[in-house]
Amino acid sequence: xxxxxxxxxxxxxxxxxxxxxxxxxxxxxxxxxxxxxxxxxxxxxxxxxxxxxxxxxxxxxxxxxxxxxxxxxxxxxxxxxxxxxxxxxxxxxxxxxxxxxxxxxxxxxxxxxxxxxxxxxxxxxxxxxxxxxxxxxxxxxxxxxxxxxxxxxxxxxxxxxxxxxxxxxxxxxxxxxxxxxxxxxxxxxxxxxxxxxxxxxxxxxxxxxxxxxxxxxxxxxxxxxxxxxxxxxxxxxxxxxxxxxxxxxxxxxxxxxxxxxxxxxxxxxxxxxxxxxxxxxxxxxxxxxxxxxxxxxxxxxxxxxxxxxxxxxxxxxxxxxxxxxxxxxxxxxxxxxxxxxxxxxxxxxxxxxxxxxxxxxxxxxxxxxxxxxxxxxxxxxxxxxxxxxxxxxxxxxxxxxxxxxxxxxxxx
Numbered sequence: 517x518x519x520x521x522x523x524x525x526x527x528x529x530x531x532x533x534x535x536x537x538x539x540x541x542x543x544x545x546x547x548x549x550x551x552x553x554x555x556x557x558x559x560x561x562x563x564x565x566x567x568x569x570x571x572x573x574x575x576x577x578x579x580x581x582x583x584x585x586x587x588x589x590x591x592x593x594x595x596x597x598x599x600x601x602x603x604x605x606x607x608x609x610x611x612x613x614x615x616x617x618x619x620x621x622x623x624x625x626x627x628x629x630x631x632x633x634x635x636x637x638x639x640x641x642x643x644x645x646x647x648x649x650x651x652x653x654x655x656x657x658x659x660x661x662x663x664x665x666x667x668x669x670x671x672x673x674x675x676x677x678x679x680x681x682x683x684x685x686x687x688x689x690x691x692x693x694x695x696x697x698x699x700x701x702x703x704x705x706x707x708x709x710x711x712x713x714x715x716x717x718x719x720x721x722x723x724x725x726x727x728x729x730x731x732x733x734x735x736x737x738x739x740x741x742x743x744x745x746x747x748x749x750x751x752x753x754x755x756x757x758x759x760x761x762x763x764x765x766x767x768x769x770x771x772x773x774x775x776x777x778x779x780x781x782x783x784x785x786x787x788x789x790x791x792x793x794x795x796x797x798x799x800x801x802x803x804x805x806x807x808x809x810x811x812x813x814x815x816x817x818x819x820x821x822x823x824x825x826x827x828x829x830x831x832x833x834x835x836x837x838x839x840x841x842x843x844x845x846x847x848x849x850x851x852x853x854x855x856x857x858x859x860x861x862x863x864x865x866x867x868x869x870x871x872x873x874x875x876x877x878x879x880x881x882x883x884x885x886x887x888x889x890x891x892x893x894x895x896x897x898x899x900x901x902x903x904x905x906x907x908x909x910x911x912x913x914x915x916x917x918x919x920x921x922x923x924x925x926x927x928x
Contacts, residue, residue, distance in 0.1 A: 534698050534699060535698070535699040535732065535793055535794055535797040536696055536697075536698055536699075536794070537692065537696065537697045537698075537699050537797065537801060537811065538692065538696045538697075539689065539692030539693065539697075539807070540692065540693060541602070543598070543601055543602040543606075544602050545693055545694070546598060546602075547595075547598040547599060547601075547602045548693060549693075550594055550595070550598055551591075551595060551633075554587065554590070554591035554594070554595075555591075555633070555673070557587055558584065558587055558588060558591065559666070559670065559673075561580050561583055561584040561587065562584060562663075562666060564580055565580055565581060565584060566663075568580075585640075585643075585644050585647075588637070588640050588641070588644070589641075589644065591637075592637050592641065625672075625676065628672075629669070629672070629673075632665060632668075632669045632672075633669075635661075635665050636662065636665050636666055636669070639658050639661050639662035639665065640662055642658050643655060643658050643659060643662060646658070688811070688812050689812060699732075699797070699811065704729045704730070704731045704881070704882055704894075705729065705730060705731070705809045705810060706728065706729055706730075707727065707730060707760070707805065707806075707809045709760060709761060710726075710727040710730070710758065710759075710760050711724065711725065711726050711727065711758075711759045711760070712724070712725055712726075712727055712735075712737060712756050712757060712758050712759060713756070713757045713759065714737075714739075714753040714755070714756055714771075715753065715754070715755040715756070715757070716748075716752045716753055716754060716755070717752075717754055717755075721748055721752070721753065723739060723744060723748065723753060724739075725737035725738060725739040725785070726738050727758070728784075730806075730809075730810070731810065732789075732793060732796055732797050732800065732810060733788060733789065733793070733796075733884070734771070734774070734786065734787050734788035734789055735786075735787055736784065736785065736786045736787070737784075737785050737787070738779070738782045738783070738784055738785075739782065739783045739785060740781065740782055740783075741778065741781050741782060741783050750773045750776055750785060751772075751773055753771070753773060754770060754771065754772065754790075755768060755769070755770055755771065756768070756769050756770075756771045756787070760805055762804070762805045763803065763805060767799065767800075767803065769789055769790075769791065769796065769799060770789070770790040770791060771787045771788065771789055771790055772787065772788055772790050773785060773786075773787055774786045774787060774788050820841060820842055820843065820912060820915045820916065820919065821840065821841050821919075822839055822840065822841060822842055822915050822918075823838060823839070823840070824838070824839040824842070824865055824867075825837075825838060825839075825865075825866075826838065826839045826849055826863060826864065826865050827863075827864040827865075827866075828849075828851070828861055828862065828863060828864075829861070829862040829864075830855060830859060830860075830861050830862075831859075835851055835853060836851070837849045837850055837851035838850045838851075839865065840892070842911060842912065842915060843912070844905075844908055844909075844912070845896060845897060846878060846881075846894065846895050846896040846897050847863075847878075847894075847895050847897075848882075848892060848893065848894050848895070849892075849893055849895065850886065850890055850891070850892050850893075851890075851891065851893070852889050852890050852891075853891070854891055855880060855883070855891070855893065856880070856883075857880050857881065857882070857883045858879065858880060858881075859879070859880045860877060860878070860879055861877065861878055861879070861880060861895060862875070862876075862877045863875070863876055863877065863878060863895070865911065867910075867911065867914055869914075870910065870914065872907060872910055872911065872914075874904070874907045874908065874911060876897055876898070876900060876904050876908075877897070877898045878895040878896055878897040878898055879895065879896050879898065880893050880894070880895055881894050881895070881896050882894030
């Protein structure tokens with residue numbers, strides 16, 4: 517999880533509130549990695565054999581065709597067995613979030629890959645079964661088809677591996693294909709076109725609103741003001757149903773209203789989920805829409821974790837806190853004082869090496885409770901001057917150097 521903390525910049529949750537996330541069950545993971553290792557081994561053997569037959573190698577290679585055939589047979593049998601096991605429900609369900617739902621692009625890749633691998637298996641198995649028959653024309657056609665299918669799929673497979681290792685969101689998703697992930701951080705994100713219906717206990721009242729931001733703890737909506745305010749109290753609204761074109765099935769959750777305030781002809785309302793964090797995460801992250809938005813989300817400006825003392829001024833009152841992450845656009849800090857979201861803060865950070873005193877202002881966008889007496893805040897900087905941007909870059913360089921020194925000391 518170190519890369520999430522240093523390179524992605526999630527807001528910090530308390531240790532007791534961490535959520536255990538499993539994108540895929542262990543059986544699905546076993547099936548995936550068995551298939552991946554087998555396919556790569558078959559490609560390695562096949563390309564070596566092609567080099568030998570084409571006399572392109574600088575050294576002589578032994579005939580690896582029997583090994584290629586045997587690995588192919590083991591791959592086919594093992595794939596069928598593991599697929600059957602993966603589809604069988606275990607007697608005891610683990611207390612984790614298990615979601616096998618894929619987005620449309622992933623589904624297309626999965627189906628296309630399955631078809632191509634099935635064709636490779638059929639043509640390769642046919643070659644194996646006809647190895648003793650005297651039908652050279654048929655074997656030649658099958659060999660050509662087998663090679664054409666295999667090498668047509670190779671660029672797609674290579675691109676898949678490239679995305680999994682290089683692209684940031686895919687790397688984060690790849691981690692869930694390796695092990696269960698402890699989600700220690702939280703992002704308040706926006707999902708375009710996400711709307712909701714607020715209802716009372718009886719499910720009679722239906723108040724429609726647009727979701728402006730959402731996290732695993734709660735969400736904020738905008739509701740048009742109207743006559744309904746004379747008949748309905750916001751505190752009577754205890755349930756929510758999320759609406760989105762990508763949600764195939766309705767999603768219902770219990771909520772409670774934290775606070776609201778007018779904004780022109782609209783009403784901004786902040787609500788919190790009444791269920792436990794683990795249960796809320798299980799319901800939300802099991803849908804691909806929320807999984808990608810809440811688990812794979814990343815910031816425009818990657819943050820670096822740190823421990824820097826900071827002097828703050830809020831409403832003329834001086835405060836002292838600790839910066840826990842920092843980036844070009846904002847920072848996260850912890851103080852033992854409760855402040856309101858949307859508050860303006862003046863910030864002063866002093867460094868001794870290099871000598872630097874950074875002063876700027878910002879607005880609190882994120883607020884989370886860590887303990888009964890400590891709060892973590894996400895601050896977005898106001899527009900920076902050219903000199904302030906240079907100073908921010910110097911702070912980031914200082915943090916990177918400090919992190920590198922710590923890594924070197926740890927390795928030594």
